[in-house]
Amino acid sequence: MTSNSKPLRSTALxxxxxxxxxxxxxxxxxxxxxxxxxxxxxxxxxxAFRNKPVERITVDVVSSEHAQTILDxxxxxxxxxxxxxxxxxxxxxxxxxxxxxxxxxEDEKKVGFTLDPTRPGSVLAQDLSNRMIQEAAGRSxxxxxxxxxxxxxxxxxIDFLVPGLLGxxxxxxxxxxxxxxxxxxxxxxxxxxxxxxxMKKSQFLLGIMxxxxxxxxxxxxxxxxxxxxxxxxxxxxxxxxxxFLVLLGAAEFSGIGLLVASRAKTMESVSGLMNLVMLxxxxxxxxxxxYERFPDIVQPVIKxxxxxPLNDSLRAVMLEGTSLIALWPQLxxxxxxxxVTFAVALLVFxxxx
Amino acid sequence: xxxxxRCQNLVKTYRGKPPVEAVKGLDLxxxxxxxxxxxxxxxxxxxxxxxxxxxxxAPTSGSVEVLGMSWDxxxxxxxxxxxxxxxxxxxxxxxxxxxxxxxxxxxxxxGMTVDxxxxxxxxxxxxxxxxxxxxxxxxxxxxxxxxxxGDPDILFLDEPTTGLDPTSRRQLWDIIRSFRERNKTxxxxxxxxxxxxxxxxxxxxxxxxxxxxxxxxxxxxxxLGAEHVIEFMTNSDLGSSDDGASFDWLKSLPSVDRIESDHxxxxxxxxxxxxxxxxxFAELKQRDLRLANxxxxxxxxxxxxxxxxxxxxxxx
Numbered sequence: 001m002t003s004n005s006k007p008l009r010s011t012a013l014x015x016x017x018x019x020x021x022x023x024x025x026x027x028x029x030x031x032x033x034x035x036x037x038x039x040x041x042x043x044x045x046x047x048a049f050r051n052k053p054v055e056r057i058t059v060d061v062v063s064s065e066h067a068q069t070i071l072d073x074x075x076x077x078x079x080x081x082x083x084x085x086x087x088x089x090x091x092x093x094x095x096x097x098x099x100x101x102x103x104x105x106e107d108e109k110k111v112g113f114t115l116d117p118t119r120p121g122s123v124l125a126q127d128l129s130n131r132m133i134q135e136a137a138g139r140s141x142x143x144x145x146x147x148x149x150x151x152x153x154x155x156x157x158i159d160f161l162v163p164g165l166l167g168x169x170x171x172x173x174x175x176x177x178x179x180x181x182x183x184x185x186x187x188x189x190x191x192x193x194x195x196x197x198x199m200k201k202s203q204f205l206l207g208i209m210x211x212x213x214x215x216x217x218x219x220x221x222x223x224x225x226x227x228x229x230x231x232x233x234x235x236x237x238x239x240x241x242x243x244f245l246v247l248l249g250a251a252e253f254s255g256i257g258l259l260v261a262s263r264a265k266t267m268e269s270v271s272g273l274m275n276l277v278m279l280x281x282x283x284x285x286x287x288x289x290x291y292e293r294f295p296d297i298v299q300p301v302i303k304x305x306x307x308x309p310l311n312d313s314l315r316a317v318m319l320e321g322t323s324l325i326a327l328w329p330q331l332x333x334x335x336x337x338x339x340v341t342f343a344v345a346l347l348v349f350x351x352x353x
Numbered sequence: 354x355x356x357x358x359r360c361q362n363l364v365k366t367y368r369g370k371p372p373v374e375a376v377k378g379l380d381l382x383x384x385x386x387x388x389x390x391x392x393x394x395x396x397x398x399x400x401x402x403x404x405x406x407x408x409x410x411a412p413t414s415g416s417v418e419v420l421g422m423s424w425d426x427x428x429x430x431x432x433x434x435x436x437x438x439x440x441x442x443x444x445x446x447x448x449x450x451x452x453x454x455x456x457x458x459x460x461x462x463x464g465m466t467v468d469x470x471x472x473x474x475x476x477x478x479x480x481x482x483x484x485x486x487x488x489x490x491x492x493x494x495x496x497x498x499x500x501x502x503g504d505p506d507i508l509f510l511d512e513p514t515t516g517l518d519p520t521s522r523r524q525l526w527d528i529i530r531s532f533r534e535r536n537k538t539x540x541x542x543x544x545x546x547x548x549x550x551x552x553x554x555x556x557x558x559x560x561x562x563x564x565x566x567x568x569x570x571x572x573x574x575x576x577l578g579a580e581h582v583i584e585f586m587t588n589s590d591l592g593s594s595d596d597g598a599s600f601d602w603l604k605s606l607p608s609v610d611r612i613e614s615d616h617x618x619x620x621x622x623x624x625x626x627x628x629x630x631x632x633x634f635a636e637l638k639q640r641d642l643r644l645a646n647x648x649x650x651x652x653x654x655x656x657x658x659x660x661x662x663x664x665x666x667x668x669x
Contacts, residue, residue, distance in 0.1 A: 010455070010459050018452075018456075019456050022447065022448060022452065023448065026447040026483075027447065189441055189442045189443065190443065192409060192442070193437070193439050193442040193499075195409065196407055196437035197432060197437075197460040197461070198429055198462075
C-alpha cells in the first residue's frame with residue numbers, strides 16, 4: 001500500500017511540468033496561436049519589406065510659363081513623379097501629403113521650393129529636384145562618383161526583424177502563457193486545492209516555467225527554419241548560443257509572467273497588467289526598428305528593459321556571430337530579471353481567494 | 354493525541370463594510386476515527402470553519418490543532434497526513450483521470466498507488482478519460498480520490514454531495530463509509546440532514562457562525578423529547594391563533610410532547626403516534642374540521658434544526 005521509492009517521472013516537479021504540457025498540447029487552438037502567429041508575422045512583414053518598390057517621390061510644379069522646362073528636368077530621374085498644378089492646388093496637395101514638394105519657377109533663373117521640413121520624404125525630394133534642375137541647367141560635378149547597391153542576406157530588414165520577432169515571441173509566450181494559466185487555475189480554485197496538499201509552492205511555479213521553456217523550443221525552431229527557407233535568413237553565430245538565449249529569455253519572461261499574475265483574480269485584470277508591462281517593450285526594445293532612434297536620455301532606461309538585452313544578444317549572435325562571453329552584461333541582466341521576479345512572485349503569490 | 358481536531362473559541366471576521374462575522378466563537382473536538390458532520394444551512398459558516406481547519410484560511414482569533422499539531426509550526430506535516438475536497442474545485446479538464454491522480458500522488462511522500470485510489474472511487478473504467486468528459490458525480494468521486502491518494506489520517510470534505518443526483522450521492526456515501534471503516538477521521542460539512550444522519554457518528558448543528566447543538570444524531574433527535582412527528586393541515590384555523598389557549602386541546606391529546614403550528618399547517622411531536630392519531634381524528638370530527646396531508650414519520654435532524662431555530666435547513 002505505501003511506497004516511498006520515487007522514480008524521476010513521479011516527482012512533483014516532473015508531474016507538474018507534464019500536466020502543463022499535456023494541457024497545452026490538448027488545446028489545438030492555443031497551439032495554433034502560439035506557434036503560427038509569429039510565422040504569420042514574419043510572412044506579412046517579410047513580404048511587405050522584401051520587394052520594396054522603387055520609392056516614388058511626388059513633386060508638383062506650379063503652373064507658369066517656365067513650368068514645362070522644370071517638369072522636363074525633373075522627369076529625367078525615374079523616381080520623380082512630377083505634374084503641373086495651379087498654385088493653390090499645389091499648396092493643398094502638399095498640405096494633405098499628396099505631394100512631397102512644390103517647385104515654383106519665378107523666372108528663368110530663379111526657382112523656389114516649398115516643403116515640410118519635418119517630413120523626410122520632402123527633404124529628399126528637395127535635394128533630388130534641386131540636383132535635376134541644376135544638371136539640366138548645365139552643372140557638372142567636379143568629382144565623378146559611382147554607386148553599387150547591396151542587398152546581401154544579413155543586412156536586409158528581414159534579417160533585422162527575425163531576431164526581434166524571436167524576442168517578441170519569447171516575451172508574449174512567457175507572459176500570456178504563464179499569466180493566463182495561473183489566473184485560470186486561481187478562478188477554478190485549483191490553486192487553493194493544490195496548497196491544501198504538501199506540494200512545494202516553488203516547485204509548482206518552477207513546473208510552470210519549465211513547461212514554458214519546452215513549449216518555446218518548437219516555436220523558435222519553426223520560426224528560424226521558416227525564415228531561413230523563405231527569406232534566406234542566416235544564423236552567423238552558433239546554434240548552441242541561440243538555444244541558450246532562447247531558454248534564458250523564456251525563463252526571464254516566465255518569471256515576469258508569474259509576477260504579473262501573482263495577485264490577479266480575473267482574466268481582465270491580468271490582461272490589462274500584461275499589456276501594461278509589454279507595451280513599453282513593444283515600442284522601445286527594438287523589435288521592429290532600432291531603439292537607437294530614441295533620444296539619448298532614455299537610452300539607459302531602454303537598455304534595462306527585460307526585452308532589450310534579449311533582442312540585442314539574439315541579433316548579435318544571429319547577425320554578427322558574437323560569442324556569448326562577449327554578451328555577459330546582457331545575460332546577467334536577463335538572469336536578474338528572471339530570478340528577481342520569480343522570487344518576488346513566490347513571496348506575494350495569492351494562493352487562496 | 355487525544356483529539357484529531359480541536360479548536361477553541363474560533364472567530365473569523367471578514368473585513369468589509371460592514372465586517373462580516375462568519376464564525377463567532379466556535380469550539381470543536383473531533384475524536385480520532387470518528388466521522389464528524391457539521392450540519393447547517395447555507396451561510397452558517399460551515400465552509401469558513403472547515404477552511405480554517407484545513408489551514409487555507411487564518412482565523413481572526415482562536416486556536417486550532419489538527420492531529421495534535423498547529424498550522425503555525427507544522428503545516429507541512431499536517432498536509433502530508435490530511436486529505437481535502439473543496440466545495441468547488443474544477444480539476445484540469447484536459448488531463449485524464451489517471452494523470453490527475455498521478456499529479457496529486459506526486460505531492461505525498463507515501464500513500465496509495467494511483468490505481469488503488471482510482472479503484473476505491475470506482476473510476477477504473479474511466480481511468481483514461483479526460484476530466485472534461487466525466488459526469489458531475491464522477492468528477493466529485495475523482496475529487497475525493499485526489500484527497501485520499503496520500504492515505505491521509507484525516508479527511509476534510511466540504512459539501513461532498515451538493516448538486517449530485519441520488520445515485521451518485523449514495524455511491525459517494527459508500528466511498529466515505531469505506532474510508533471510515535479503516536479507522537480514519539472524517540470531518541464533513543453538509544446541508545443535507547439525511548447525509549449527516551446516515552454517515553456521521555456525531556454532528557454539530559451550526560447556525561449563524563455558532564454551534565447550537567452537538568451530539569450523535571440519536572442524541573440530538575431524542576433531545577426533542579419524543580421521536581415521532583405527525584404533520585397535518587386543516588381546512589381552517591384550529592381556533593384563533595393569536596390566542597395560545599386555543600391549542601390546548603391539541604396539547605392535551607395523549608402522548609403529545611410538543612406542538613408547532615403555522616396558520617393551517619400543524620406539527621405534533623409525540624412519543625407514540627398510535628395513541629395520538631385516534632384521539633386527533635375524534636377531536637377534529639367533533640370540531641367539524643377537515644383533515645388534509647396527514648403524514649407521520651420518525652423525527653430527523655431537520656426537526657431538531659427547526660425546533661432550535663424556527664427555520665428549515667434548506668430555506669433561503
